[in-house]
Amino acid sequence: MASPQTQKTSPSPLEIIIIGAGLSGLSAAISCALAGHHVLLLEGARGLAEIGAGLQITPNASKIFQQFGIYDELEAKAAEPSFLQVRRYSDGKVLSRTDDFNGDMKRKYGAAFWDLHRVDVQRALAERAKQLGTQIRFGARVADIDFNKPSVKLENGEELQADLLVAADGIWSKCRERFLASKGKSDVPLPTGDLAYRIVLTLDEVDDPELKDWIAKPSCQFWVGPGSHVVAYSLRDGHMFNIVLLVPDDLPDNVARQAGSIDEMRQLFTSWDPVLNRFLDQVKSVDKWKLMHRPELDSWVSDKSNFVFTGDSCHPMLPYLAQGANSSMEDGAVLGNVLAALEAKSQLPEALRLYERLRKKRGEAIVRETFAQRRDFHMNDGPEQQARDELMLSQLGKEQIECKFPSRWQCPEVQPWLYGYDAQKETAAALRESPLSMVSQASL
Secondary structure (H helix, E strand, O other): OOOOOOOOOOOOOEEEEEEOOHHHHHHHHHHHHHOOOEEEEEEOOOOOOOOOOOEOOOHHHHHHHHHHOOOOHHHHOHHHHHHHEEEOOOOOEEEEEEEEEEHHHHHHHOOOOOEEEEHHHHHHHHHHHOOOOEEEOOOEEEEEEEOOEEEEEEEEEEEEEEOOOEEEOOOOHHHHHHHHHHHHHHHHOEEEEEEEEEEEEEEHHHHHHHHHHHHHHEEEEEEEEEEEEEEEEEEHHEEEEEEEEEEEEEOOOOOOOEEEEEEHHHHHHOOOOOHHHHHHHHOOEHHHHHHHOOOOOOOOOOOOOOOOOHHHHOOOOOOOHHHHHHHHHHHHHHHHHHHHOOHHHHHHHHHHHHHHHHHHHHHHHOOOHHHHHHHOOOOOOHHHHHHHHHHHHOOOOOOOOOOOOOOOOOOHHHHHHHHHHHHHHHHHHHHOOOOOOOOHHHHO
């Protein structure tokens, strides 16, 4: 296991303002503070959300928790799936299974695969950021940005200046809106065509002994079917159960989230596995979330190299590989890792271009891969689906899958690319190859 990073004293500390206290913004705050910079984190909400659902933390992100010094704290709150399996929607037939999944992840990637509650992750990141000297201001809503100074103007009229502004304000990013407007452009979040029903059950409220056993013995379960799929996994060491139902979007264009109808949800899954329906019998209320994406940006860095994007503000993605949170935390970690190499403020343009080079291609490639995972999980019944199932069944029971696999969670080509990523090592290697003092615009 990697050792926690110690806080540096920077020879040229920057004043950094990060906009948005989600997972990306908090990760950037920790990483930039560890690099020895002064960080102010602005969040429009009145406090950290105390509600939320599950997160699948893959090894590429749990490595970051090691770097940040919060690994042990989160391990105590995690559920580690002992196996991962993919089932056919109609009868629950197992198409693919990886046993000792948590052990397999640690052996391959040197870090854990955890299922965690979002609230637990956000709290741990926020506390660590504050320990490192980050100031967090809640109720600080951004009205405008000056990309020349640079500065942030808040809705209360206050103006705050910095050396660097970091946009970490999510898919509905005000920063992105102002950034594009400064270039005479605009874009808006686009519907993906899917929505999510998100459900969290507690062990205490489930009275079915078999279902209780599923919850208490953590695993990661998928059901794949026509136009839809379901993922379910335990949280908080087997005391909670997270279920996400991914289905075609029927929300109005201008509605991103609304309370869902249990009857409507149940109707969509009447022909699905009876075990899944027994879980749905336990549901008392449910919300519907429209799944959105955005076009790729030409650049993540402003012309004056004093503003940069991270997370969903620049690469929102379908949740079908659980990489939205994980890749956003990668962004935050890499940004701070690059800024740790600064010896003078004049190197900031080079540092931000290096960050963009390390992160943009990967983030956008993951976005594309999530759409490919939707295609392979949402096949309608027919010859293509039958071929997919036969391929998956041909690998069932083998110690290692030996082909490109429809479930990217287990695929020997995609899984290492996703889970094997190490934010510290990637940055260190890039800096060895192109130290900031030697980086020129031509080489980027």
